[in-house]
Amino acid sequence: MNALGRHLLLELKDCDRDLLNDLDALRKLLRAAAVDCGAEILGDSFHRFSPQGVSGVVIIAESHLFIHTWPEHGYAAVDIFTCGTRVKPEVAAEILIKKLGSHNHVIIEMQRGIL
């Protein structure tokens, strides 16, 4: 299939709950995952919610990485959307699953822009 983009949707359960509430650590982690999978970072934006939870995006030249966390459930929704063949989203996925300490995860891959 000839698709413009690959979009990995990660359902990450049983994660490190403290980490899911740590905005600075999550920003560093997403940025590191972006670099390690070969992406070029254009910017990021992270927000912490009260009483808990973080939303954050790293915009890359090849699309984006997104995380939304629910520390109270040990759950994070992560999206890794890349275009082109150079960047390997599965590399970022592996890093994030490991670093977030998820013991129960599912990865769904969507092909975006099948023309």
Place this chain on the structure above:
Amino acid sequence: MNALGRHLLLELKDCDRDLLNDLDALRKLLRAAAVDCGAEILGDSFHRFSPQGVSGVVIIAESHLFIHTWPEHGYAAVDIFTCGTRVKPEVAAEILIKKLGSHNHVIIEMQRGIL
């Protein structure tokens, strides 16, 4: 199903190609769609690529709206991720499909965070 979030993935083809390359118009459009579906905007970030294409996100208190455009193909990938029951992502989806002039579209809904 009791899910933490609703995630609509929109495959929008045969769109208005000029609009897909107009960063300012796309920013206004995504922000308006966020407001009209009942979301609270926390921020946005948009980037234009050379020679064409735009990536942009509107971060909302209830998650995010994202767009990546390929004007040369008349194609846009749009994600609308919301949590809670107050915000109606399908309202934003309808607005974006209409305003982007898509004559060929698919909406996929994912339930995120089924605990």
